[in-house]
Amino acid sequence: MTDQPKSSDQVRFLDTIRAALGRADAPPVDFQSVIDNDLEKTYKDALAAIANRTVDQKKELLKNLEQAAQPLNLKVKPVKDIQTASASIAELVQSKQPEWGTHKQVVAWQHPLVEKLDLTALLAEHNIPVVFTEQLSEAATAEKIEKHRRQVRQSCEDAFIGVTAADFCVAETATLVMKTRPGCARSVSLVPSIHVAVIKLSQIVSNLKELYAHLSWDFTHKAEGLTNCMTFISGPSKTADIEFTMVHGAHGPREVYIYVITD
Amino acid sequence: MVLINTEKYIAEAKEAMKDSNLQKALSSFQHRIGPATAATYQKLPEGPELRLKAHDMRMRAIENLDVLLEVLADNIHRRGGRVFFAATAKEAVDYCLQVAHQHRVKKIVKGKSMVTEEIGFNEALIAAGIEVTETDLGEYIIQLAREHPSHIIAPAIHKTRKDIGRLFADKLGIPYTDDPPTLTQAARKALRAKFMAADMGVSGCNLACAETGHITTVSNEGNIRMSTTLPPIHVAFMGMERVVASLEEHDILFRLLARGAAAQNMAGYVSYVGGPATSDQSDGPQEFHLIIIDNGRSRILADVEFREMLCCIRCAACLNVCPVYGKIGGHAYGFAYSGPVGAVVTPLLVGINRAKDLCQGETLCGACQDACPVNIDIPRMLLALRAKLADGDKDWNVVRNSLAEKVAFQFWAWVISKRARYDRFLQLGYLAQKWMPGADGMISRLPLALHGWTRSRDIKSVAKASFKKRWQNRQS
Ligand code: SF4
Numbered sequence: 173m174t175d176q177p178k179s180s181d182q183v184r185f186l187d188t189i190r191a192a193l194g195r196a197d198a199p200p201v202d203f204q205s206v207i208d209n210d211l212e213k214t215y216k217d218a219l220a221a222i223a224n225r226t227v228d229q230k231k232e233l234l235k236n237l238e239q240a241a242q243p244l245n246l247k248v249k250p251v252k253d254i255q256t257a258s259a260s261i262a263e264l265v266q267s268k269q270p271e272w273g274t275h276k277q278v279v280a281w282q283h284p285l286v287e288k289l290d291l292t293a294l295l296a297e298h299n300i301p302v303v304f305t306e307q308l309s310e311a312a313t314a315e316k317i318e319k320h321r322r323q324v325r326q327s328c329e330d331a332f333i334g335v336t337a338a339d340f341c342v343a344e345t346a347t348l349v350m351k352t353r354p355g356c357a358r359s360v361s362l363v364p365s366i367h368v369a370v371i372k373l374s375q376i377v378s379n380l381k382e383l384y385a386h387l388s389w390d391f392t393h394k395a396e397g398l399t400n401c402m403t404f405i406s407g408p409s410k411t412a413d414i415e416f417t418m419v420h421g422a423h424g425p426r427e428v429y430i431y432v433i434t435d
Numbered sequence: 436m437v438l439i440n441t442e443k444y445i446a447e448a449k450e451a452m453k454d455s456n457l458q459k460a461l462s463s464f465q466h467r468i469g470p471a472t473a474a475t476y477q478k479l480p481e482g483p484e485l486r487l488k489a490h491d492m493r494m495r496a497i498e499n500l501d502v503l504l505e506v507l508a509d510n511i512h513r514r515g516g517r518v519f520f521a522a523t524a525k526e527a528v529d530y531c532l533q534v535a536h537q538h539r540v541k542k543i544v545k546g547k548s549m550v551t552e553e554i555g556f557n558e559a560l561i562a563a564g565i566e567v568t569e570t571d572l573g574e575y576i577i578q579l580a581r582e583h584p585s586h587i588i589a590p591a592i593h594k595t596r597k598d599i600g601r602l603f604a605d606k607l608g609i610p611y612t613d614d615p616p617t618l619t620q621a622a623r624k625a626l627r628a629k630f631m632a633a634d635m636g637v638s639g640c641n642l643a644c645a646e647t648g649h650i651t652t653v654s655n656e657g658n659i660r661m662s663t664t665l666p667p668i669h670v671a672f673m674g675m676e677r678v679v680a681s682l683e684e685h686d687i688l689f690r691l692l693a694r695g696a697a698a699q700n701m702a703g704y705v706s707y708v709g710g711p712a713t714s715d716q717s718d719g720p721q722e723f724h725l726i727i728i729d730n731g732r733s734r735i736l737a738d739v740e741f742r743e744m745l746c747c748i749r750c751a752a753c754l755n756v757c758p759v760y761g762k763i764g765g766h767a768y769g770f771a772y773s774g775p776v777g778a779v780v781t782p783l784l785v786g787i788n789r790a791k792d793l794c795q796g797e798t799l800c801g802a803c804q805d806a807c808p809v810n811i812d813i814p815r816m817l818l819a820l821r822a823k824l825a826d827g828d829k830d831w832n833v834v835r836n837s838l839a840e841k842v843a844f845q846f847w848a849w850v851i852s853k854r855a856r857y858d859r860f861l862q863l864g865y866l867a868q869k870w871m872p873g874a875d876g877m878i879s880r881l882p883l884a885l886h887g888w889t890r891s892r893d894i895k896s897v898a899k900a901s902f903k904k905r906w907q908n909r910q911s
Contacts, residue, residue: 182508185520185729189501189675192737203506203680206499207646208492211683244703305717317714324717325665329631345701354715358664362657379480380701384686398647398682400514400712401719404705409657413573413589415596416464417615422572422623423630424657424704 218385222377233376234432236343244407245420246346247429254288257431261335261368262294264429270332271365271426278302279331282355285370286337302335303327307355324357334364334425338371339393340386341430344379345406348430352401361405367425369405373434437524437555438583439785440769444792447767454764457593461761464592469756471698472806479690489691490810492684493746496676497736500745503645503678504727510648514710516723524554524730531556531637531670532563534724538668540565540634544626546652546659547571548639549587549749550672550728552771553784556637567637568629570658572622579606585765585773587751588696593764626658636662636720640673641692642748644685648709650725651689653696655703663708669720671708675727676736676745688748691808695750731784738830740819744779746809751776753803753813759796768793775803779816787823787833794820839884858904864897 190196234250241248251257270276278295280286282304292302305324308317328334336356340349348369352358361367377383387393409424420426440447451457476483496503508518521527535543543565551557557567557578569578573591577584580602584590591599600613609621638659640650650671652659663669679685693699712719735741754760754774765773770781770790778797782790794817803813825844827835835841850860873879877893880886888894900908 179520181520181522181526182505182518185522185675185727186501186505188522188729188733189504189736192733193498193501194737195501201499201502203502203645206495206502206680208495208681208684211687212681215683308715308717310715312714321717328718342701347701352712352716352719354713354717357717358660359718362660362664380686380690381480384682388682398649398707398709400708400710400716400723402649402707403660404701406701406703408703409655410703411572411619411656413571413576413591414594414599414615414618415460416467416589417596419616419619422619422656422658423570423626423661 212388215381215385216389218382219389222382222385230373230376231434233343233378234373234434236378237341237346237376237430237432240344240346241407241430244346245410245427246407247427248346248432249429250432250434252433253435254285254433257370257433258289258291258294261289261291261370261431262298264366264368265291265295265300265333266298268333268366268427272332273330275330276300277327277331278333278335279327279357279360279364280304280335281337281357281360282306283337285372286335289335289370291335303331305355305357305360325359328357328359328363331360331364333366333368334360334362335368335370336361338369338375338430340383341369341371341376341432342378342380342383343376347380347383347404347406348428349383350403350405351396351399352403353399358401358403361403362424365421365425366427366429367405367408368429368431370431370433373432376432437553438558438770439789441781441785441790441793443769444767444790444796447769448763448796451764451767452762454593456595457764458762460592460595461764464586464589465755465761468698469806472694472752472755475694475698475700476808479694481687485687486691486808486810489688489808490746492679492688493748493809494743496679496684497742497745499680500675500678500736503680504675506645507643507648507678508725508727510645511710511723511725514648515713516710516725518725518727520727520729522729524728527554527672527726527728527730528556528559530726531672531724532560534668534670534722535560535563535565535635538634538722540668542566542568542629542633543635543637544568544570544629544633544662544666545574545636546638546654546662547574547590548637548672549771550639550674551637552584553674554672554728554730556672568626568633570626570629570656570662571654572619572656572658575622575626576602579603583766586754587749587765587773593766630661630665633662633666635668635670636664636666638663638669638671640671640677640725642685642688643673643678644680644682644707645678646681647707649707650709651685652706652708653692653702653704655697657704660704660706663706664719667720668722668724669708669711670724670726672726672728675729675732677748688809692748692750695748695752695806695808735783741779741783741816743811744783744816746811747776747780748809749776750808752806752808756802756806757797758800758802759798763796775813775817779813779820782820787820787828787831788836791824791836795824843884858901861897861901865899868896 411422604611711723760774
């Protein structure tokens with residue numbers, strides 16, 4: 173598919189650029205020659221530092237994360253294990269009130285870590301349903317896909333809390349990093365009024381450089397690429413468009429919680 | 436149907452300076468964010484010199500734009516996205532209209548994007564009977580008030596909470612309030628309905644990464660994520676210069692962008708979008724179109740004197756420190772881009788004669804370059820534009836601003852090139868000033884075209900003998 177014929181608009185457009193650069197007739201320039209290899213290497217080197225990190229150093233990162241999160245109004249909740257996380261999230265779900273209706277419903281990713289929370293059982297006794305954004309089989313018909321997409325949209329609209337995992341969390345900027353994968357609908361971290369993310373301590377990286385080192389040089393991440401949509405979330409939605417007064421909850425979630433499992 | 440009001444610069448500037456609310460807002464905004472941005476540069480782990488490195492990176496990208504755009508397009512095609520290369524504003528708008536018609540699009544939600552202002556997107560789509568809703572709170576306020584944004588990052592900077600309260604009471608039918616959280620909640624509710632009902636989402640692109648094949652969008656409100664996740668089609672517009680080679684360069688420029696734009700280390704939401712949703716994903720747009728726009732940029736690229744301007748990442752840091760912008764606000768600049776960046780880019784895009792007041796209005800103080808995250812030498816280019824206006828220029832179709840001015844300055848150059856000639860000129864001045872009004876050794880009105888110099892101040896009269904003469908007399 174790479175070598176599909178170039179569209180005429182592209183050919184004409186790029187010819188104009190080449191002429192403007194004074195290289196209309198010059199041989200084509202190789203993309204690799206435009207890349208700054210020395211710069212890339214400094215990122216690769218960052219990976220080694222990450223690999224040798226001790227548990228204490230990782231806990232230090234958690235502290236940094238908490239510090240960076242505070243001014244953003246992002247709540248970081250360290251918990252010792254997944255059971256504690258579940259109990260704490262269940263409590264949160266009970267204590268919060270829905271923004272748009274009266275009915276309480278939770279929507280969650282179909283993701284191993286999120287499923288392990290077992291929220292369905294915990295919340296069943298309070299009559300709060302938990303809907304998972306299931307992965308469609310690749311063989312699904314167009315009709316089935318349409319129906320599935322409608323259902324997922326509806327459950328995200330109906331839910332007041334969305335529960336997700338994340339790929340990484342950057343301590344320095346308090347940023348959740350999420351690639352898009354089947355079963356992990358984008359709307360779960362976007363449409364409900366409250367977003368809850370669950371991560372493991374080992375997923376915290378120190379800064380953006382370390383994040384990009386992972387994304388570019390870590391074998392599995394490199395192979396996967398950034399996917400068709402990689403999202404960074406640093407705290408709840410905010411605006412200061414009315415006389416510079418900071419208000420949370422402009423369009424996205426009004427509250428964001430990150431549960432960090434430390435064991 | 437692109438709105439260009441650059442000819443009204445002087446009149447609009449005068450209006451703006453009388454508007455006390457605007458003056459207050461501008462000064463408070465500049466005081467808040469200007470120094471804060473400077474401080475964030477100091478705290479960069481690589482040090483403030485990163486700005487210079489970033490300038491080189493941007494220059495290298497611009498000088499290899501053909502290569503980068505081709506790789507970007509290939510990578511997006513590979514994920515099933517479409518890329519359209521638009522030579523003009525009209526081509527860009529027409530392509531989008533065609534996509535809209537194909538899918539019977541009735542309602543569009545839109546994230547803030549300067550380039551869509553530049554190409555007159557909203558006007559064209561609304562004329563075609565399509566509802567276009569701006570979703571950034573500031574832009575939404577401006578759209579409800581039927582105005583144009585006055586700042587790249589803070590479009591509604593010129594409106595008070597009372598203005599907005601009255602506007603919302605009128606347009607959204609809510610009880611009057613001037614409480615920002617209540618007003619924000621009202622907009623949140625109204626816009627949520629728009630997001631859910633939209634058939635198409637439109638965004639700009641802050642900076643694309645060629646190597647990975649992604650555009651990036653940035654917001655603090657989450658409106659761009661909403662616009663590009665919920666509707667079935669996502670159309671993104673990008674100026675052709677907004678691309679870098681690798682993810683690592685993207686990291687560096689992005690960190691600088693967040694600092695320049697809002698003195699933040701990181702914006703609330705950043706998305707790397709590289710194509711439509713796959714069939715096994717439960718949401719996200721099923722079609723993704725990227726429209727890459729030239730619209731006069733290749734002409735800037737071809738001129739090495741102005742090529743540097745294409746390094747701009749439209750962060751608005753230069754607006755936040757500019758003493759001229761700080762007084763006249765964004766509307767006076769009469770086009771999508773205001774402040775120092777507008778003073779250079781607008782003349783190059785719409786015509787140097789047509790927008791001459793923009794580049795002549797700036798002070799050349801250099802604050803913009805110091806604030807710019809990629810260290811663009813705006814003062815140099817302002818001077819280059821003025822030189823074109825003084826002499827005329829065939830390549831840019833510039834007609835000389837004023838022949839009389841040119842002749843006067845050439846005469847002056849001739850006068851001061853010889854001491855004896857200059858002395859005779861002073862002598863003449865000494866004699867002539869007897870007929871000019873004034874008192875106590877000051878002249879209050881110079882004659883003819885020179886009277887501009889004395890419009891708001893008096894000027895010292897010419898002494899009988901020059902300093903040099905008197906010095907010589909003392910020595911002998
Ligand atoms: S000229 Fe520099 S400071 Fe001004 S908008 Fe462009 S990048 Fe930002």
